[in-house]
Amino acid sequence: MHKIDLLNPPELVRRLNWRDRYETKVAQWLLPWDGEEAVEIGFIGVPLSKTSISVSGASLTPNALRELFANVTTYSIDYDVDLQELKARDLGDIQMHVTDLLRCHANIEQGLANVYETLPDLFPIIAGGDHSITCPSVKAFKRRYPGKIGIVQIDSHMDVRNLEDGGPSNGTPIRGLLESGTVEGRHIAQIGLHSFANSKPYRDYARAQGITQFTARQVAREGIEPIVRQAMAVAGDGTDAIYVTVDMDVLDQAYAPGVPAMVAAGMTSWQLLDAVYLLGQNPQVKGLDVVCVDPVQDPRRATVRTALYVILTFLAGYMKRKP
Structure with a gap:
């Protein structure tokens, strides 16, 4: 039996x-991994939210998702696919430190690297946690590929805050990846950015770095499909792999009451689901994370449920890759 360092069994x-x-x-399909069997899809929890600028209980989200595994089926009537044809397992959670947040980030990077070394063919479905987890997660992801990687970020926020006014947080993952040289700005596309949720200096910084940006208003006016296709072209141009990160606060507050940083006039649930379905079909996309849901603030687990649908719909798209 494989014991992967820094990975705890599902709680x-x-x-x-x-x-x-x-x-x-x-719940009958996404079973706990036994440490032996080959796995194609791995669900991995990253229960960290002390790095959130807003008060957040996002560390509870991996278990909140697991609670709902028994409430939904594996069949998509929209795309006529059954996910139980995929070999998927719940690998458990990356081990966190109680007080040392930088060590938590180090654990995420090394723990995921350990997972990828043990299961080199694994497609990771990573459940945060707040958005700070994406920086160490992508660093581990980058170690899998000899060439460059791209990012498609679906989010209300650019996440390029400076690292001096508070250190690495849920507002800095893209800044951290740029400044560490992990990803180049020209290989990053951001979808769903929102007015009154960002600042002009950070918009100027993102443009100077070559990041391609689409606002929530653009999504509403132009449609999600052409924008996602443009984003995939940006992230896939000259790269070996694309990493997709979904911050659930990209949704309008009516659809996502359980996020720490709600926005008005954000994307709709269908726009988000259509986006991840398209991304799932792209063979260049080789990793997904979903972040920034706070089950404590979420009436009747509405936002947690939508996050689970995001994961399942992405996998419905992934199944379309198969002959």
Whole structure:
């Protein structure tokens, strides 16, 4: 049995005592990894939210998602695919430190690198946690590929805050990746950026770095599909792999009441689901994270449920890659 350093087993496992022989729930498909079997899709929790600028309980999200595994099925009626055909397992959670936030980030990078070394063919589905986790996650992702990587970020915020006024936080992952040389700005595309959620100096910085940006208003006026295709072209131009990061605060507050930084007039659920479905189909996309949901502030787990649908819809797109 493989014991992966800095990876703990799933803290919560939903078990069903009753089942319908003709229906499969996610809880019956996305089982805990036994440490031996080959896995194609790996669900990995990163329970860190002390690095959030806003008060956030996003560290609870991996388990909140697991709680809902028993509530949804593996079948997409929209795309007529059944996810149980994929070999997917819940690998557990990256180990956090109680007080040392920089060590938490180091654990994320090294823990994910350990996962990829043990399971070199794994496609990671990473559940945050706040958006600070994306910087160390992408650093580990980059170590898998000899060439350059691209990023498609779906988010209300640019996340290029300076690192001096508070250190690495959920507002700095893209800045951290740029300044560390992990990713070049010309290989980053951001979708869903929102007015009154960013500042002009950071807009100027992003433009100077060559980042391609699309606002939520552009999505509403031009449609999500052409914008996603442009974003994939940017992130995939001369790169070996694309990493997709979804901050759930990209959604309008009506669709995502359980995010720490709600916005008015954000994207709709269908715009987001259509975006990740397209991204899932792209064979150059080789990793996904979903971040910034606070189950404590989420009435009836509405936003957690939408985050789970984002993951499942992305995988429905992923299945279209298969013959």
